[in-house]
Amino acid sequence: MHHLCGHHGFFANQRKQSGSAHQHSEQIESTQESFEAGASIVHAHVRDDEGKPTSDPERFARLKEGIEKFCSGMIVQLSTGGRSGAGKIRGGMLPLRPDMASLSVGSNNFPTRVYENPPDLVDWLASEMLTYNVKPEIEAFDLSHIVQACAMQKDGRLKGSLYVQFVMGVKNAMPADEKIFDFYIETLKRLSPGAQWCAAGIGPAQIIINEWAIAKGGHTRTGMEDNVKIDRNTLAPSNASLVRRAVELCEKYNRPVATWQQARETLMLAYPSGA
């Protein structure tokens, strides 16, 4: 099985005073560098002119267009996470038909707040993804989120094979605990035998989770949305530097890094026209 190197494209080091055109091209350039380093999926958020997270579909459209132009073939995943707004505004970009979108199926605590994902909103986001043929990446911050995704697949609210992201190391949510990690894998396999899984760690947990995921046969996510340091004392110079660190782990465990074509086949996503 190939390893898909996810790239989390939220730019913690971005200067807030930068104008929107500059911000946009910086995000595309960073994505291209990560793509060339081996990432086959880009998970992206957008910001407004003040640098604040937004769900503005027009900004998402421009970003998607730029990535498709400069990173032809790369899987584009747009965030429907709660950082950029509440309620249905979070899914306003789904009619753009990106390859994928993130989908949280339950609530949990974040470092300073509750990450709210009420059942009616989850169901609405899932149905919009079915309408526009967008493959969800289930963000599992807790065991119950894995169980819920499998239940949604069983009753038809989610269709096709599941792709689940285990997220560990968020303060006040699930820490990076290897026994729990193993139980996540076991539970997902038991409840949804054809499912694919990926894993991400926050802050210092990033490299630990990257290594567990690669060693245990999954896919992995890295990038500056989750962690800004390349080692204990050094800020990561770029998203691509974190992708290269994950690629080194793939080599250590003899897991070939997937090309974008292999990644699309693994996730059963169509090739984009023109790629």
Ligand SMILES: [Zn+2]
């Ligand atoms: Zn995100």
